[in-house]
Amino acid sequence: xxxxxxxxxxxxxxVVSAITLLMSGGIGFYSFGAFFTxxxxxxxxxxxxISLSMSIMGLVGLTGPLLGTWVNRYGARxxxxxxxxxxxxxxxxxGFTFSIYYFYALYFVAAAGQIAILNxxxxxxxxxxxxxxxxxxxxxxVAGYGxxxxxxxxLAAYLISLLDWRWTYHILGMTICxxxxxxxxxxxxxxPSDIGMLPDxxxxxxxxxxxxxxxxxxxxxxxxxxxxxxxxxxxxxIITISFMMVFVGTSSVLAHAVPxxxxxxxxxxxxxxxxxxxxxxxILGRIITGYLSDRxxxxxxxxxxxxxxxxxxxxxxxPQTQASGPVFVAIFGMSMGGLFVxxxxxxxxYFGLDSFAPIYGxxxxxxxxxxxxxxxxxxxxxxxxxxxxxxxxxxxxATLLAIVLIIKK
Numbered sequence: 001x002x003x004x005x006x007x008x009x010x011x012x013x014x015v016v017s018a019i020t021l022l023m024s025g026g027i028g029f030y031s032f033g034a035f036f037t038x039x040x041x042x043x044x045x046x047x048x049x050i051s052l053s054m055s056i057m058g059l060v061g062l063t064g065p066l067l068g069t070w071v072n073r074y075g076a077r078x079x080x081x082x083x084x085x086x087x088x089x090x091x092x093x094x095g096f097t098f099s100i101y102y103f104y105a106l107y108f109v110a111a112a113g114q115i116a117i118l119n120x121x122x123x124x125x126x127x128x129x130x131x132x133x134x135x136x137x138x139x140x141x142v143a144g145y146g147x148x149x150x151x152x153x154x155l156a157a158y159l160i161s162l163l164d165w166r167w168t169y170h171i172l173g174m175t176i177c178x179x180x181x182x183x184x185x186x187x188x189x190x191x192p193s194d195i196g197m198l199p200d201x202x203x204x205x206x207x208x209x210x211x212x213x214x215x216x217x218x219x220x221x222x223x224x225x226x227x228x229x230x231x232x233x234x235x236x237x238i239i240t241i242s243f244m245m246v247f248v249g250t251s252s253v254l255a256h257a258v259p260x261x262x263x264x265x266x267x268x269x270x271x272x273x274x275x276x277x278x279x280x281x282x283i284l285g286r287i288i289t290g291y292l293s294d295r296x297x298x299x300x301x302x303x304x305x306x307x308x309x310x311x312x313x314x315x316x317x318x319p320q321t322q323a324s325g326p327v328f329v330a331i332f333g334m335s336m337g338g339l340f341v342x343x344x345x346x347x348x349x350y351f352g353l354d355s356f357a358p359i360y361g362x363x364x365x366x367x368x369x370x371x372x373x374x375x376x377x378x379x380x381x382x383x384x385x386x387x388x389x390x391x392x393x394x395x396x397x398a399t400l401l402a403i404v405l406i407i408k409k
Contacts, residue, residue: 009195010129014137016187017122018144020080020180026148027091027156027172028057028114030279033258034156038165039103049100053107055376058251060111061368065227067120068361075190076125076357083116084180092173095166117180120364123344124357128191131199132294135345139290142340146286149279225351227358235350236359240366242402243343246306247367248374249313249395250336255375257328260316260388278333285337293345299406302346305338306403313399316392343367 032054039050071079090110097103123138130137152172159168192199230236254275261271285305292301312332347360381391 008200009189009197010126010137010192010200012187013129013189014126014141016183017126017141018147019183020084020117020122021119021142021144022148022151023176023180024083024087024114024117024148025145026152027176028087028110029054030149031152031156031172034153034160035165035168038160039097042165043100045100051375053104055372056104056108057111057114058368058372060108060115061371062365063112063115064120064361064364064368065358066361067115068124068227068355068358068364071121071124071357071361072355076121077184077188077190079116079121080125080188081181081184083113083121084176084184086110086113087117088113088173088176088180090173091176092170094173095169097166097169119340119344120357120361124360125188125190127344127348127353127356129199133200134348135290135293135341136287137290138344139287139293139341142290143283143286143337145340146279146283146337149282150276153276224354225359226355227362230351230355230359231362236362238405238408239346239350240363242302242306242405243339243363244366244370245398245402246309246339247370248377249309249392249399250339251371251374252378252391252395253312253316253332254336256378256382256388274329278329278336281329281333282337282340285334286341287337288334289338289341290345293341293349298342298346298349301338302342302406303403305335305342306399306406308332308335308338310396310399310403311335313392313396317389317396 036050039045067079087110090106090113094103094106094110097106119142122141126137126141127134156168156172159171163171189195257275257278258271261274266274285308289301289305308331312328312335315328315332343363344356344360347363348356351359378388378391382388
């Protein structure tokens with residue numbers, strides 16, 4: 001009788017992880033721009049007032065270590081289920097907005113739910129299911145974030161034009177609830193041991209169980225990584241400082257790329273299309289980074305993708321060529337994609353799985369601080385000097401320093 005092929009259950013975990021990041025990132029982050037003009041028209045708020053809601057979402061990332069501790073204690077599945085409900089309901093309720101303070105409060109609650117279905121729990125989950133192909137699995141999962149940017153931003157804009165911004169918030173929020181809650185409930189398992197397997201699909205055999213004899217605990221002491229212990233190492237701080245210096249530039253480009261290209265003479269639609277295509281290219285960068293990290297020391301991969309960011313930033317400093325747009329799309333898109341895979345991959349390589357969630361949560365907190373401050377710094381420099389050049393030159397220098405730091409680690 002022919003043997004039927006049954007895929008490793010871990011790949012279903014990867015599929016649901018990618019869908020989760022698609023919806024949490026695509027709806028919670030990338031769709032925000034579609035609501036900008038309707039909110040200004042409805043309430044007369046200025047851009048600074050509306051943008052503050054995104055800063056609030058970024059600063060919620062400072063709770064990363066606490067979230068990581070909860071993931072370790074309660075399991076990713078429970079945290080993700082609660083996060084999907086919280087983000088979905090909060091996003092749906094944004095359609096009832098009547099004041100700026102209600103708007104801020106709902107975005108704060110939505111951010112609390114969003115972080116519970118973003119990288120920390122999702123990639124902790126994937127890391128437990130894979131060992132030999134962990135990089136590829138993480139890369140495919142994080143590719144969902146890029147797909148979210150490609151799909152949810154134009155979808156939100158279309159729904160706003162077809163219905164209005166209030167109904168669009170209702171629909172997007174309910175979509176999170178009706179799609180993610182059942183998927184997480186029915187598919188997600190915290191560990192392969194929950195279904196009698198080992199990472200990568202290996203099975204426990206009766207012979208292996210008989211051969212395993214317990215080793216007296218008093219005769220062996222295996223040091224376990226914890227967040228407090230990691231915080232006392234130079235490795236953690238070199239990784240953290242490197243990624244902070246890079247992410248300040250990444251977030252600034254994502255926030256200011258459209259107005260920059262408009263300032264170069266492109267229409268708003270053309271500028272938005274360029275940035276959207278770059279987000280699409282980032283999917284390829286995420287998968288390539290994951291694939292390479294299974295074969296090459298991750299610090300060298302990080303240095304390569306940091307250098308891609310340098311190339312992307314240079315297109316903003318020397319934009320007077322026809323090739324600057326395509327070069328930005330290709331190089332910066334690849335860099336952006338790789339960066340989102342490198343964080344969890346490098347934490348796992350240096351600190352293992354014992355306390356992956358809280359340690360990655362610590363890195364995430366500092367990255368979030370850089371992510372929240374970068375766009376404001378860039379905007380302030382432009383308002384003061386009338387040009388982005390000083391900001392982007394500073395980001396090039398910071399990224400080059402990050403390359404030196406990460407290579408020496």
